[in-house]
Amino acid sequence: MAEKKKASTKKTEAKKQEVKHEAPVKQEAPVKMEAKTQAPAKVPVTTGPKVKPRIGVFICHCGTNIAGSIDIKAVEAYAKTLPYVVHADNYQYICSTPGQKKITDAIKEQKLTGTVVAACSPRLHEPTFRTATKEGGLNPFRFEMANIREQNAWVHMHDKEAATEKAKDAVRIAVAKASLLQDLTPKTVSVEKAAMVVGAGIAGMQAALDLAAAGIKTYLIEKSPSIGGRMSQLDKTFPTLDCSQCILTPKMVDVGRSPNIELMTYCDVESVEGFIGNFDVTIRKKARGVLSMPEAEAKGIVGGGCNGCGDCEPVCPVIKPNPFEMGMKPRKAIYIYHPQVVPLLYTIDWDSCVKCGLCVTACGEKKAIDLEQKDEFVKVKVGTAILATGFDLFPIEKKTEWGYKTYENVVTSLEFERLICASGPTSGHLIRPSDGETPKRVAFVLCAGSRDNAGIGKPYCSRFCCMYSLKHAHQIYEKIPGVASYLFYMDIRSFGKMYEEFYYRIQDEGAKFIRGRVANILEDPATKNLHVYADDTLLNRPVDMEVDLVVLAAAVQPGWDTDRTRKLFGVSCSSDGWLLEAHPKLNPCGTTTAGVFIAGVCQGPKDIPDTVSSAEGAASAASIPIHKGEVELEPYFAMCIEEKCAGCGMCVNLCPYSALALVEKDGRKVMEVTEAKCKGCGTCGGFCPGGAIWMNHFATPQIVAQIDAFFLGGER
Amino acid sequence: MVRKKGYPEALEKKLHDQRYYREDSNPEFLPKVKAISRTIAHMCFQCGTCTGSCPSAPRSTYRIRHFMRRAVLGLENEALTDPDLWLCTTCYSCTDRCPRDIAPTDVIMAMRNLAFKRDIIPVNFLKTVQAIYSSGHGVPNNDVNRAARERLGLTRDPPTTHMYPEYVKGIQKILDHYKLKANADRIVKEREG
Ligand SMILES: Cc1cc2nc3c(=O)[nH]c(=O)nc-3n(C[C@H](O)[C@H](O)[C@H](O)COP(=O)(O)OP(=O)(O)OC[C@H]3O[C@@H](n4cnc5c(N)ncnc54)[C@H](O)[C@@H]3O)c2cc1C
Ligand code: SF4
Ligand code: SF4
Ligand code: SF4
Ligand code: SF4
Numbered sequence: 001m002a003e004k005k006k007a008s009t010k011k012t013e014a015k016k017q018e019v020k021h022e023a024p025v026k027q028e029a030p031v032k033m034e035a036k037t038q039a040p041a042k043v044p045v046t047t048g049p050k051v052k053p054r055i056g057v058f059i060c061h062c063g064t065n066i067a068g069s070i071d072i073k074a075v076e077a078y079a080k081t082l083p084y085v086v087h088a089d090n091y092q093y094i095c096s097t098p099g100q101k102k103i104t105d106a107i108k109e110q111k112l113t114g115t116v117v118a119a120c121s122p123r124l125h126e127p128t129f130r131t132a133t134k135e136g137g138l139n140p141f142r143f144e145m146a147n148i149r150e151q152n153a154w155v156h157m158h159d160k161e162a163a164t165e166k167a168k169d170a171v172r173i174a175v176a177k178a179s180l181l182q183d184l185t186p187k188t189v190s191v192e193k194a195a196m197v198v199g200a201g202i203a204g205m206q207a208a209l210d211l212a213a214a215g216i217k218t219y220l221i222e223k224s225p226s227i228g229g230r231m232s233q234l235d236k237t238f239p240t241l242d243c244s245q246c247i248l249t250p251k252m253v254d255v256g257r258s259p260n261i262e263l264m265t266y267c268d269v270e271s272v273e274g275f276i277g278n279f280d281v282t283i284r285k286k287a288r289g290v291l292s293m294p295e296a297e298a299k300g301i302v303g304g305g306c307n308g309c310g311d312c313e314p315v316c317p318v319i320k321p322n323p324f325e326m327g328m329k330p331r332k333a334i335y336i337y338h339p340q341v342v343p344l345l346y347t348i349d350w351d352s353c354v355k356c357g358l359c360v361t362a363c364g365e366k367k368a369i370d371l372e373q374k375d376e377f378v379k380v381k382v383g384t385a386i387l388a389t390g391f392d393l394f395p396i397e398k399k400t401e402w403g404y405k406t407y408e409n410v411v412t413s414l415e416f417e418r419l420i421c422a423s424g425p426t427s428g429h430l431i432r433p434s435d436g437e438t439p440k441r442v443a444f445v446l447c448a449g450s451r452d453n454a455g456i457g458k459p460y461c462s463r464f465c466c467m468y469s470l471k472h473a474h475q476i477y478e479k480i481p482g483v484a485s486y487l488f489y490m491d492i493r494s495f496g497k498m499y500e501e502f503y504y505r506i507q508d509e510g511a512k513f514i515r516g517r518v519a520n521i522l523e524d525p526a527t528k529n530l531h532v533y534a535d536d537t538l539l540n541r542p543v544d545m546e547v548d549l550v551v552l553a554a555a556v557q558p559g560w561d562t563d564r565t566r567k568l569f570g571v572s573c574s575s576d577g578w579l580l581e582a583h584p585k586l587n588p589c590g591t592t593t594a595g596v597f598i599a600g601v602c603q604g605p606k607d608i609p610d611t612v613s614s615a616e617g618a619a620s621a622a623s624i625p626i627h628k629g630e631v632e633l634e635p636y637f638a639m640c641i642e643e644k645c646a647g648c649g650m651c652v653n654l655c656p657y658s659a660l661a662l663v664e665k666d667g668r669k670v671m672e673v674t675e676a677k678c679k680g681c682g683t684c685g686g687f688c689p690g691g692a693i694w695m696n697h698f699a700t701p702q703i704v705a706q707i708d709a710f711f712l713g714g715e716r
Numbered sequence: 717m718v719r720k721k722g723y724p725e726a727l728e729k730k731l732h733d734q735r736y737y738r739e740d741s742n743p744e745f746l747p748k749v750k751a752i753s754r755t756i757a758h759m760c761f762q763c764g765t766c767t768g769s770c771p772s773a774p775r776s777t778y779r780i781r782h783f784m785r786r787a788v789l790g791l792e793n794e795a796l797t798d799p800d801l802w803l804c805t806t807c808y809s810c811t812d813r814c815p816r817d818i819a820p821t822d823v824i825m826a827m828r829n830l831a832f833k834r835d836i837i838p839v840n841f842l843k844t845v846q847a848i849y850s851s852g853h854g855v856p857n858n859d860v861n862r863a864a865r866e867r868l869g870l871t872r873d874p875p876t877t878h879m880y881p882e883y884v885k886g887i888q889k890i891l892d893h894y895k896l897k898a899n900a901d902r903i904v905k906e907r908e909g
Contacts, residue, residue: 441738504759507758507759508756515762536789539736539785539786541735542734542735542736543735543736543737544736544738545737545738546737546738
């Protein structure tokens with residue numbers, strides 16, 4: 001493009017900057033777009049009368065964070081030598097109220113056309129200073145930030161001189177861009193008055209209940225046949241020891257009953273299109289083989305459909321392990337996980353069904369069973385979505401030294417929950433799997449696979465295993481008189497409200513704590529007893545503890561289908577696989593994809609109280625755009641300079657967000673941008689051979705000016 | 717229970733199995749210690765505040781926390797046969813500071829009681845018993861002290877059995893009731909001939 005050629009000629013002078021400043025396009029007046037009928041961006045027009053830029057530069061000390069490694073006065077003096085800079089100032093904390101007032105005052109007094117703040121990362125305070133710029137009377141997009149903290153002061157604290165020079169460079173580059181910035185107006189799109197929650201553990205259920213209570217239609221998508229998640233597998237819950245089912249079942253029933261919740265169990269998210277306010281989600285309704293009553297009615301089977309009577313189950317000849325009971329109890333090929341399932345609907349496991357048809361006969365007039373059912377696809381539109389996909393246990397047999405799946409009497413914590421639970425496979429009688437005897441000595445191995453950097457385990461703390469192991473010790477003292485428990489631990493992390501008190505209580509009940517990570521476990525082949533080897537680091541002596549049963553407090557990891565699901569919603573994950581929040585402290589429920597939120601353990605290990613809090617946080621955040629009814633989009637979208645566009649259409653396929661299309665205009669083909677879809681990534685703008693794409697706020701002349709300022713200087 | 721390897725004696729001693737096994741622990745030990753000390757010894761969470769407070773610890777191998785651990789684990793033999801058991805000065809600093817509100821000093825006293833029942837006790841403690849039996853004082857008065865008391869304007873002897881020797885008999889009666897003197901004499905004789 002013409003400007004580019006000129007710009008790259010020689011040393012920058014004020015005159016040439018004048019030319020560059022004449023950006024060839026100007027953004028249109030604010031348009032409110034309906035999601036479906038977005039008005040395409042109009043042909044860009046050139047700016048009106050030129051105004052000579054007047055830039056103000058504000059340099060922040062950030063206490064000593066910046067001032068400790070950078071000579072603020074020198075940078076300020078240097079800023080005053082830069083073209084168009086008519087005002088330069090510094091302050092202890094520019095983000096503070098008096099600091100921001102310096103910006104608003106200077107805009108008015110000095111008639112500034114642009115502002116530059118040299119301070120921290122724009123991720124932190126760009127919104128703050130944009131607001132200050134706006135309050136001074138300028139368009140907020142007339143602001144540019146120079147990061148002299150994270151990218152300078154914090155990494156060059158041992159070289160003040162060079163750091164100061166680097167800060168001058170950063171300010172010069174920012175001023176070059178600020179001189180060319182244009183007024184931009186964010187667009188708004190309307191928001192669909194519905195939300196989606198993926199995963200119906202306690203996190204997803206709570207989020208859905210909150211959204212529904214706020215009057216929002218909520219689709220709750222659960223991949224398994226029943227809602228409830230892991231919590232429905234637990235016997236009691238620390239630290240209050242209330243029975244898990246007793247506090248969960250009423251919530252499950254509420255979810256099933258709420259008129260605002262459309263519960264979709266045995267369903268997967270198949271695809272997601274669109275953006276905040278307007279996500280088009282395709283749901284795969286996996287063939288359950290059993291019709292619910294409304295489904296039967298829709299098929300004209302009057303008074304039919306599954307009523308949960310269970311007549312089918314006894315006649316089914318196929319027996320399989322029930323995964324809800326960790327495989328320790330049988331189920332049939334047509335099954336429910338447990339009697340409290342919501343919805344109370346049978347499901348057929350096609351992998352084991354032999355299609356004998358006995359169940360169909362047993363079901364009789366209800367005609368609920370359809371052995372030929374196929375998966376169906378349903379499309380729904382929602383404004384926001386919450387992922388609450390929970391966790392699985394880490395496959396602890398991978399740590400071979402502890403012998404899980406090799407020694408019969410080594411079990412996982414989830415197996416323990418089922419064995420101690422009155423509705424579990426042994427009706428709550430804890431037994432040794434090898435001989436059905438009641439164990440008299442039980443070892444609990446904490447941090448099994450957690451806090452492990454050796455590659456096979458997980459580097460993080462799984463956060464609830466200390467507490468549930470204490471709970472497990474309590475449960476055996478309660479049920480088995482004379483039992484001894486040994487908790488092998490590295491630290492007891494009892495951080496929550498009433499947790500330390502719980503730890504005290506369990507120790508008082510007789511639990512023995514041995515500080516030392518279990519090195520290995522060996523089985524006595526004759527007795528099937530286990531020898532637990534560790535170091536009692538407090539006694540400074542190695543231990544050989546012979547016990548009847550070992551419970552591994554196995555690490556947790558994201559649910560197996562989480563990775564596929566998160567990609568559909570454009571959500572990132574951290575290196576350990578947990579879903580990535582927008583900010584670990586200040587935005588733990590949000591993600592970097594606008595309109596998509598995360599709740600519960602899928603973001604990282606959490607006990608039930610923290611899970612429920614995060615779910616309520618996510619529900620509240622997800623309801624805001626819906627209640628507002630519209631959202632603002634960053635005005636960073638691409639625009640087509642139609643007179644330059646050759647209609648080659650090469651950009652159309654490059655756009656990762658399918659935001660571009662070729663359209664007929666005045667008898668020729670030109671590219672058109674769907675602004676709400678454009679994320680401003682710049683792929684098309686960087687590519688267009690004709691230079692026909694103008695990237696708002698990151699336009700070619702602006703970037704060229706920055707590069708020139710860096711390489712060619714630009715001091716007066 | 718220590719596993720023997722059947723090496724020659726010297727080697728066996730050098731390579732002896734240092735592990736502790738479940739059978740090493742006497743489940744009766746902790747309840748006994750708790751009953752005698754009347755403190756919640758089982759609640760020790762090994763923070764080490766006691767050893768940190770102990771004036772004996774920096775001058776010796778005595779670790780009060782270590783004895784607390786042995787109490788919790790029921791390692792009776794180890795605790796009672798460790799000569800460090802007798803290094804507590806009974807200053808009660810640990811008891812003042814223990815965050816779990818345990819009285820470690822009393823745990824030590826309980827263990828000393830149990831050790832004495834097995835004749836495990838250093839001779840100097842027994843000589844103290846003999847001194848009390850004969851004078852009513854563990855550390856009887858002497859001429860240096862008497863001179864010092866005079867200089868301070870006190871009586872040469874304190875108003876105890878020193879001043880009223882007729883009461884020594886009463887003390888002897890108490891010690892005899894518990895057979896303390898007889899046992900002390902017997903053990904001293906066995907050790908010193
Ligand atoms: C042995 C053990 C004992 C515990 N004891 C306690 C205790 O006593 N007290 C306490 O506070 N906490 C306890 N916890 C922690 C507790 O289980 C969790 O805090 C809680 O279950 C987290 O709920 P969640 O909804 O985030 O995840 P989950 O319970 O895992 O629920 C996730 C749900 O999402 C569904 N799902 C997953 N992926 C998809 C997908 N792609 N699409 C659709 N649906 C999907 C799953 O099927 C599941 O129903 C214990 C944990 C364990 C392992
Ligand atoms: S919660 Fe406790 S047992 Fe679990 S990983 Fe963390 S420290 Fe280990
Ligand atoms: S401390 Fe023990 S386990 Fe660790 S390296 Fe040394 S010998 Fe091996
Ligand atoms: S101070 Fe108390 S709790 Fe801490 S180690 Fe000593 S006895 Fe145990
Ligand atoms: S009472 Fe004994 S154990 Fe406790 S601090 Fe004093 S000397 Fe040490």
